[in-house]
Amino acid sequence: MTMPAAPKPASPRQNHLLDALPKAELEHLCTDLELVPLPLGKVLYESGEGLSHVYFPTTAIVSLLYVMENGASAEIAVVGNEGIVGIALFMGGETMPNRAVVQSAGQAYRLKGPVLKSEFARFGGRRHSSLQPLLLRYTMALLTQMAQTAVCNRHHTIDQQLCRWLLLSLDRLPSNELEMTQELIANMLGVRREGVTEAAGRLQSAGLIRYSRGHISVLDRPGLEARVCECYEVVRREFQRLLPSRPIA
Amino acid sequence: MTMPAAPKPASPRQNHLLDALPKAELEHLCTDLELVPLPLGKVLYESGEGLSHVYFPTTAIVSLLYVMENGASAEIAVVGNEGIVGIALFMGGETMPNRAVVQSAGQAYRLKGPVLKSEFARFGGRRHSSLQPLLLRYTMALLTQMAQTAVCNRHHTIDQQLCRWLLLSLDRLPSNELEMTQELIANMLGVRREGVTEAAGRLQSAGLIRYSRGHISVLDRPGLEARVCECYEVVRREFQRLLPSRPIA
DNA sequence: GAAGGTTAGTACGCTATGGTACAGAGAGGT
DNA sequence: ACCTCTCTGTACCATAGCGTACTAACCTTC
Numbered sequence: 034m035t036m037p038a039a040p041k042p043a044s045p046r047q048n049h050l051l052d053a054l055p056k057a058e059l060e061h062l063c064t065d066l067e068l069v070p071l072p073l074g075k076v077l078y079e080s081g082e083g084l085s086h087v088y089f090p091t092t093a094i095v096s097l098l099y100v101m102e103n104g105a106s107a108e109i110a111v112v113g114n115e116g117i118v119g120i121a122l123f124m125g126g127e128t129m130p131n132r133a134v135v136q137s138a139g140q141a142y143r144l145k146g147p148v149l150k151s152e153f154a155r156f157g158g159r160r161h162s163s164l165q166p167l168l169l170r171y172t173m174a175l176l177t178q179m180a181q182t183a184v185c186n187r188h189h190t191i192d193q194q195l196c197r198w199l200l201l202s203l204d205r206l207p208s209n210e211l212e213m214t215q216e217l218i219a220n221m222l223g224v225r226r227e228g229v230t231e232a233a234g235r236l237q238s239a240g241l242i243r244y245s246r247g248h249i250s251v252l253d254r255p256g257l258e259a260r261v262c263e264c265y266e267v268v269r270r271e272f273q274r275l276l277p278s279r280p281i282a
Numbered sequence: 283m284t285m286p287a288a289p290k291p292a293s294p295r296q297n298h299l300l301d302a303l304p305k306a307e308l309e310h311l312c313t314d315l316e317l318v319p320l321p322l323g324k325v326l327y328e329s330g331e332g333l334s335h336v337y338f339p340t341t342a343i344v345s346l347l348y349v350m351e352n353g354a355s356a357e358i359a360v361v362g363n364e365g366i367v368g369i370a371l372f373m374g375g376e377t378m379p380n381r382a383v384v385q386s387a388g389q390a391y392r393l394k395g396p397v398l399k400s401e402f403a404r405f406g407g408r409r410h411s412s413l414q415p416l417l418l419r420y421t422m423a424l425l426t427q428m429a430q431t432a433v434c435n436r437h438h439t440i441d442q443q444l445c446r447w448l449l450l451s452l453d454r455l456p457s458n459e460l461e462m463t464q465e466l467i468a469n470m471l472g473v474r475r476e477g478v479t480e481a482a483g484r485l486q487s488a489g490l491i492r493y494s495r496g497h498i499s500v501l502d503r504p505g506l507e508a509r510v511c512e513c514y515e516v517v518r519r520e521f522q523r524l525l526p527s528r529p530i531a
Numbered sequence: 532g533a534a535g536g537t538t539a540g541t542a543c544g545c546t547a548t549g550g551t552a553c554a555g556a557g558a559g560g561t
Numbered sequence: 562a563c564c565t566c567t568c569t570g571t572a573c574c575a576t577a578g579c580g581t582a583c584t585a586a587c588c589t590t591c
Contacts, residue, residue, distance in 0.1 A: 107436045109429040125419040170374040180358040183432035184348045187356045187472040223436040
């Protein structure tokens with residue numbers, strides 16, 4: 034069951050990582066958490082650019098993209114309310130050769146880099162932080178998502194990849210509606226826009242979705258799950274296993 | 283300059299991660315490091331299987347593969363003397379949905395899981411361990427390699443991918459010779475064996491490599507670099523940036 | 532040196548996807 | 562109501578890579 038559609042007050046607990054923290058620790062962070070709107074298309078960081086903040090999405094979805102020299106792009110991973118944007122900050126290295134762009138508008142809590150770093154390192158000191166193991170497990174799940182993206186890109190059809198993409202997005206949204214043009218989906222998947230049109234047309238004919246000018250209604254989620262490749266389930270299971278506080282679906 | 287081909291005595295310092303540790307810390311680990319041979323094809327861990335050890339390759343190269351339900355496979359990343367096999371052990375989660383298989387025979391130092399974990403966690407205590415930040419930065423580099431694999435799978439031709447694969451392997455070997463059948467390369471790249479035959483044939487006609495029954499001699503490395511897609515350089519630069527102790531090339 | 536296995540090369544048709552061009556269908560402004 | 566812009570649908574050809582079948586080199590072993 035997804036939650037009721039009533040406009041809920043924003044709370045850090047809408048992000049599963051923050052929600053998984055012990056009460057005291059979350060409250061400790063709360064003073065530094067800043068709620069920010071993430072409009073569609075906003076670039077949180079650019080390839081190779083240092084990050085000033087990390088973002089814990091609540092209702093927004095962020096795509097990690099690689100943009101090639103010739104301008105073509107491909108989605109590497111997607112981050113919603115189950116995760117955090119900006120792992121390079123606590124993993125070290127400061128930057129990544131990717132771009133993080135808002136794929137579905139919404140909100141996120143952001144935290145200044147130094148605050149996160151000090152909290153992350155506060156491990157084994159007087160007080161045991163549970164943030165570090167949590168973030169590391171999340172990173173593992175992200176790793177799996179990237180690995181599976183590579184596999185999917187190699188072996189699966191656009192139809193299957195579109196199903197995977199829709200399901201991954203759906204899992205990170207409160208409703209069955211998403212605002213997304215075919216053009217943008219094509220950018221994410223790294224395929225032609227026409228390819229998405231055809232694939233989406235097939236899904237629509239099958240009665241699984243309804244598409245109209247940037248708005249997708251998912252009518253038959255089980256139908257999508259029946260068509261998707263194994264990649265989706267592998268990723269979903271891994272997130273659930275590593276971050277069991279709450280199934281991401 | 284690659285090192286002279288003389289058979290050197292094995293040393294943990296042949297692995298760049300171990301080599302990057304301060305002397306005292308390496309010596310502390312040395313009692314637990316165990317040199318093991320890694321024959322071609324050996325499976326270090328299976329998808330979803332718990333790991334008892336981590337491996338620091340010195341002369342071996344290990345591939346991380348995803349094996350699909352139908353048996354087809356795709357390489358996710360490759361680990362040589364610049365890295366470590368078994369990051370799930372310190373990242374948490376214990377397992378990964380991949381298989382780690384020896385792609386080029388050689389040696390590695392292995393370390394019992396619990397030893398690594400305790401050393402990894404010995405951070406912020408009385409003594410600051412430099413192992414943790416090192417391994418986390420390595421994980422970031424691995425992340426980039428996976429991301430770039432996804433991009434490469436999406437956008438680049440078999441020829442380009444073969445070049446990338448050869449260069450990545452070359453960077454992890456002391457010589458310009460590799461033992462590798464086209465069949466195996468095809469498994470790694472997740473393409474048909476015939477596709478590799480044709481791509482390799484083109485490289486051979488161009489005088490860049492010589493291929494003969496499982497043995498490849500790279501004759502013209504700059505030639506390969508001229509044909510490879512940007513993915514190779516992105517990964518190489520990222521490894522160099524994050525693990526600057528020694529360029530992996 | 533003959534036999535059998537492994538590795539590599541070649542050929543042919545098929546399909547998914549890319550490149551390109553253009554037409555239709557909504558939405559929004561004036 | 563009309564124009565215009567954005568988004569979607571369709572069509573056509575080109576091509577990279579797949580599936581399959583077969584042949585040709587080469588290596589090993591008897």
